[in-house]
Amino acid sequence: MRYLLISCCFLMVSCGSYSKKHQLTEREISNKFITNPYFSDTSQDFVYKANIQVYDNNFGGLLIIKKIEDGNHRVVFTTEMGAKLFDFSITETNFKVNYILDDLNKKLLINLLKTDFKALVQERNLVSRRYIKDSFDIYKTTILGKSHFYYVSDQLDQIIRTGHRKEKVHFLFTDINNNIANHIIIKHHNINLQIALKSIQ
Amino acid sequence: MNSAEADALKSLVKQQAKTTKTITSAFTQYKHMDFLSNDIVTKGTLHFKAPNLVKWSYVEPFAYSVVFKNETLFINDEGKKSHIDMRSSKLFKQLNSLIIKSIKGDMFNAEEFIIEYYKSGENGLVYFKPKDKKSASFIASFQLTFNKQGDVEIVKMIEPSGDYTKIVFSNKELNNPVSDALFTN
Helix, strand or coil, X not given: CHHHHHHHHHHHHHHHHHHHHCCCEEECCCCCEEECHHHCCCCCEEEEEEEEEECCEEEEEEEEEEEEECCEEEEEEECCCCCEEEEEEEECCCEEEEXXXXXXXXXXXXXXXXXXXXXXXXXXEECCEEEEECCEEEEEEEECCEEEEEEECCCEEEXXXXXXXXXXXXXXXXXXXXXXXXXEEEEECCCCEEEEEEECC | CCHHHHHHHHHHHHHHHHHCCEEXXXXXXXXXXXXXXXXXXXXXXXXEECCCEEEEEEEECCCEEEEEECCEEEEXXXXXXXXXXXXXXXXXXXXXXXXXXXXXXXCCCCCCXXXXXXXXXXEEEXXXXXXXXXXXXXXXXXXXXXXXXXXXXXXXXXXXXXXXXEEEEEEEEECCCCXXXXXXX
């Protein structure tokens, strides 16, 4: 119990540090939830040409995202020639691998994809803190036990995952039209990994 | 299709495959997944030169080309070039050989596939179901539609889930000169 308390305190200190380090000014929470609107339309197929850079390797494919119903997204990655590499179902409480190519069936990789894609598609996120900085409203939420900061101007511009007082992963949404983010970059800072997505529909 | 019709189609396709030295064709690819509202449609050009040079060039809605040459896969992804050595991957080797066979239609190997013959209007429709368990885990069946000349018009690759990739060829030209230089990426 004592260790749990100590680690909770440590967590609070370390999370507080991100906001302090980046000079975020705390404000009262105005909305219970922060919404990511980019994958919220069930009538839309979201199809992106993906370019993945891992260290010196570069490879591409198509990332296909579909909202099946509230709190339920399908995330599929195929090669340009149509071969399925993985197929996940992501709900608010569950993560299911519908298919993954044998060569990619590694726990570490699946966990990385799970945390990234859950943060990418999750629509309703419970706000635990609210800040402002420059022209941004910043909302803190927790996804799979990790702190995420949502930077909102006229629209959701970026999500930053933090850990140990540092920025771990950036999700950048640009070229936004009718609630569709035509360009998305997911950039990891602790490993040399970047996923660039360009809408093709 | 009765067995005489099946035999006639088989020998027509084999004869056609033997005399085909080059293929140039436009193609439209439909990726069907049950959960999507619409198929994902991509378009491009295919070049084939016997015995084993293949280039798929996607032009719409993105520029992407892939060359299968000497057991290497050369990729040009909107200007970003990379290659994969197929010798290290049995999967890629198998894929390459299946692609060449399916372009030519010459997949009538009873050791590899369970083969079923159907009619589709005036065309022949043949199902090739891989016997090998590993292949069957990617593709439940290849369905090739042949025209009266024994040419492949449609290749449909059906996954075990029922989702499929369908490639429809158009403006196909056989045995026109195709330069080796085309198969660089």
